[in-house]
Amino acid sequence: GEDVEQSLFLSVREGDSSVINCTYTDSSSTYLYWYKQEPGAGLQLLTYIFSNMDMKQDQRLTVLLNKKDKHLSLRIADTQTGDSAIYFCAERPSGSARQLTFGSGTQLTVLP
């Protein structure tokens, strides 16, 4: 079945860039998403990328997709303390199915 993997922790200094990585197994995935979860809150959709794209930029966020290696990354430029949260990668398979398969989440800690 589908599987999505992420590293569990990442620490960066305020002002640096953060890169959160994700790998997935389902080669038929059509859409890949990044969600952010702050403490006590739900899953906030950050951005997504369609599988026929290599890159998508949205303000401080850049998503890179290497479909051959099934590798997805989220780069946050000029990371701020407010970016500290858990970041989830999720994939949606092809066809009519809509259920998302999530990674375990990466806890990003931004140090002053």
Add this chain to the structure above:
Amino acid sequence: EPEVTQTPSHQVTQMGQEVILRCVPISNHLYFYWYRQILGQKVEFLVSFYNNEISEKSEIFDDQFSVERPDGSNFTLKIRSTKLEDSAMYFCASSEIRTGDSNQPQHFGDGTRLSIL
């Protein structure tokens, strides 16, 4: 910005009791979902619902679970006879339907923490 709202934020229930978790999806959304996250584990898909019927369900969604849209705004998840292992955070989500565009991102609520004693 429109939000998915879930109530209650925390539910404590005795094992074997029935529990109903409530969700109000975003008003123009027509596709609804439930996911759960057991502490320390991944967010897992339970069920999706469209046009007043279940569209997809996972292996987790057995006969103990049911979903309902009792009126034009609420979407509920019922667990008939709760077990200790049902303790988890339950997330509701909703998405639009747009003709010709199959990617409609799912928007999530803040979740209901269910604790079974």
